[in-house]
Amino acid sequence: MSRNISRGYPILLLVAVLAIPGFNSFSQSPKLHILDLESPAQLRAFLRYTPDRIPFVSAHRGGPRSGYPENCLATFENTLYRTWAILEIDPRYTKDSAIVLMHDPTLDRTTTGHGKVGDYTLKELRKLRLKDPEGQVTEYTIPTLGEVLEWAKGKTVLIIDQKDVSIAARVAEIKKHQAEANALLMAYNFDDAKLAYSLNPEVMMEVFVPDHAAADRFWQTGVPWENVVAFVTHTQPNDPAIFQHLHDKGVLAIVGSSRTIDKDYSEKKIPKSELDMGYHRIIDSGADIVEADLAIEAGEAMMARTKMKGSKGRFFKKKP
Template sequence: MKRFLLVTLLLSVVWSLSAQDKALAIRNNLLQEGNNSVLVVSHRADWRNAPENSLQAIRNCIEMGVDMVEIDLKKTKDGHLILMHDKTIDRTTTGKGKPEDYTLEELRKFRLKNGTNHRTAHTIPTFEEVMQLCKGKIMVNVDKGYDYFNEAYAILEKNGTTRQCIMKASLPYERVKAEHGDILQKMIFMPVVALDKEGAEDIIDGYMAHMKPMAYELVFSKDTPEIQRLIKKVRASGAKIFINSLWPELCGGHDDDRAVEQQQPDESWGWIIGQGAKLIQTDRPALLIEYLKEKGFHN
């Protein structure tokens, strides 16, 4: 019996170390220079097979080998950070109204809906529950969450997950520095820049001069020579590039549906890789991983 318990304990330790190695390997891959592999970011986790922003959707991503999950945050009436994309809970749950009008306990009484708008057994998770699930297994990209930057960072510190989470915002460096300069260097922060909007290059220049971000999320509705110039400028700075393939307006028409429904993956994901993208955010994570493996860009 003692031998059985010892073996069980050893297996548990090995599994734990292996999980931690997985998250560390993804982070090292992201930060490493000269590594041509591409990381897959799953938008609102695996929302096609589980409710968006749910623990099950994140578990699915971990199991399929996704490198990073994208999530969104809101705050409850009693101060808990929860996963929720919309300003109301109407679309994704069986409840109605704004999340800040409910306590966490009240929100737990509602159930999340799946992609076909049907009730499931799943409840709204907290940010802390998500980071506990993801710890050592997968990186996390907080999209709609800048308004809760300090509270989110406190949870990351508490759970020892600051090194596997990316916070981001579509704001100039000066504002981000003024609002969160005390913790900006303690975690990965990624600026989001809409390249086809006036002032895009000024925002890029501001970050390059003062912060030198690890990566930029670049958004563009058209593929033009000016867009190409700005992408090359970011690449030349040594920063990684994050591109969304979710819908055409985010990537100059090189989106997921073009890859899957029009069966033109090389003109979609292949084109994005050709821009030097290190991270691709997708609504088709399993198919993107398959494509990248075939091309030698994913383990």
């Protein structure tokens, strides 16, 4: 009898372990959903509209959630373990002119520190710990923009917002780290887009093109359409035909969900099924990329309806 029990013990142990909440095949052999891009030309091809497009997500501030702070390397990896995504990040200067990732001008909301980011040196900021969206202190520290640019190579694409770092300084940082294949800049006006292109024609940008009139103004800058993706709106476009207009020029269109369905779901105003349908509606309206606060949920909703094939399928891979 004892031999039968001992023989069955490994099976019983396995059953017990599998019953532990959160333990599954993902935790045994996690794989990153990577965007395999090795050159600026490949990045332009990946971000060029084609009729066999593969919709994907832009993770706002990298995809923070419980246990994972915004603008944090561990958070970026957690997002990529669950879905393909590009990552929107926020740069700010320290007192000694290093560039770190931090959305707010102050430290209080997202770190154990207090006061302005620019009042501290990088060495001083390294001593702080990041907080997750619920305000819980984590073990994670503030990364520099350079560290994140190096980390992203062979994994994903960064969208570098402005905050207090000029377009010229962000172009220089990309060039310094030879990251033209894995980063693009957010340009808040067409003059900045024109300047960035003049400084480095290999650099891609996200520009704001909500309607036909804006598209016509952008064309006057002389910046090629192949160097940009277009952010259209955070809600519903006033010019629904803008998606087709951008597609005709080979431009991918971004729509944000953070102020609409992400917010409603986080505030428990809508169920998960309606959240998923909301992402589907955004894509069906003509958008190609959803900039989401709930990046994992958005990415998983899109993966459930999309086959990673066609001319863009070669860029979407999984690696340990």
